Amino acid sequence: MPGISSGSRESRARPLRAFRPEDLTIDGLERRTLMSAVPRSVLDSGRMIERVNVPYTTPAGTAERLNVYSPAGQPPAGGWPVIVAIHGGGWRRLDKTGYGDRIASAFVPNGYVVVAPNYVLSAPGRPSWPRNLEDVRAAVGWVRSSAAALRINPDQVVAMGESAGGNLAELLGTDPGPPGPGGVSTQVQAVIAFSAPSDLPALYVQSRWAGRAAAQFLGGTPQQVPQEFAAASPIDHVAPGDPPMFLVHGREDPLVPVDQSRMLAAALQGAGVPVQLVLVHGGHNLDFPIGAGQRNLIQPLLEFLGATWNDEGTLSIR
Helix, strand or coil, rough: CCCCCCCCCCHHHHCCCCCCCHHCCCCCHCCCCCCCCHHHHHHCCCCCEEEEEEEECCCCCCEEEEEEEEEECCCCCCCEEEEEEECCCCCCCCCCHHHHHHHHHHHHHHCEEEEEEECCCCCCCECCCCHHHHHHHHHHHHHHHHHHHEEEEEEEEEEEEECCHHHHHHHHCCCCCCHHHCCCCCCCCCCEEEECCCCHHHHHHCCCHHHHHHHCCCCCCCCCHHHHHHHCCHHHHHCCCCCEEEEEHHHECCCCCCCHHHHHHHHHHHHCEEEEEEEECCCCCCCCCCCCCCCCCCHHHHHHHHHHHHHHCCCCCC
């Protein structure tokens, strides 16, 4: 859309120090005093504007729905940054509301607009790839096209997701696709992913249940549809100029093994992409923002995003 700009992938690359395997755990955060999550009641406090079931058009020509959560009051110069919050559920269940409410409760009071889209889900005999990625790309395009109405900054778009939603968020960062209708960019400027699958052929071998979900989502096994498994694996698309990423994973995750995020972090580091990886004590469902292995990550995430917007210093695994 004319008048709506997008961030440059190349402009986000910054020199990084050498990668060390021991850097993949951030234990220092456990000793920090971190911000408490804002309770769900903030939605009714007058400090948040909630719009539900807003339609957006997908490339398949169908109408999906999204929820928009905005701070009350005046935005900063240039508009609020915006988080596109992508729910999990194995690419086959759940929806926008539960995840959107949780992310909004944490980030809207900190000056972020949160947009939580639905996307097409898989079912037995009905794979959803690549339509689900196309749907969330379209949601990013809708956000940019609606920048004036939402009073957001179109150059400060975050993809955030957990589990299957984290996979789609990572793909928005590593494989943003072509511009949407009217030439609107679907690129994002930062990615935050929790418990996300990043290497789906490896996941199929590592995890029986997650492997079944991936096969349903992609329409077969890695032997039957190898191209789809590669296309849906963020690790296979990593390139210099990808946006900064903040990855969170439970060390004891039985569903999506922690090596999925370790491998992606190493690949990003090798490509010169700013990345932070936080490993927490816990399984697959980290219950962010309240739980996350007894660690509240809101403040580190705000610092990560602030450094991204302000281009301050070096973001790296530390």
